[in-house]
Amino acid sequence: MENIQRFQAAVKKYGVPEEEIFQTADLFERRNIPQVTLSLYALGRITQKHPEYTGPTLGPKMAEKNERTFTEEQLRAHEGELNLQMGFNKGASQSGHGGFSNTRHM
Numbered sequence: 001m002e003n004i005q006r007f008q009a010a011v012k013k014y015g016v017p018e019e020e021i022f023q024t025a026d027l028f029e030r031r032n033i034p035q036v037t038l039s040l041y042a043l044g045r046i047t048q049k050h051p052e053y054t055g056p057t058l059g060p061k062m063a064e065k066n067e068r069t070f071t072e073e074q075l076r077a078h079e080g081e082l083n084l085q086m087g088f089n090k091g092a093s094q095s096g097h098g099g100f101s102n103t104r105h106m
Contacts, residue, residue, distance in 0.1 A: 001028050015046045
């Protein structure tokens, strides 16, 4: 149990969020093995952020900040366009549908 607690302390110091670290009893008494697995995947995710680690990776790649800057001209370029979210649907309408609780006659 002491080794498990040391592992938990080291993982926390390495950067794994505390809510993703398993409890000692989860592993020692085999209560919650899926939580142990989740913790190992979290550790694999965090190792990708440390440049000193060059070994294999486990789990998905962590997202990196990709900040973009646009000119005012680029931001205004789309204003003349109609997209489907603005209600342009090639002439289809609800005319003839009737009001609330009225069935559609075919």
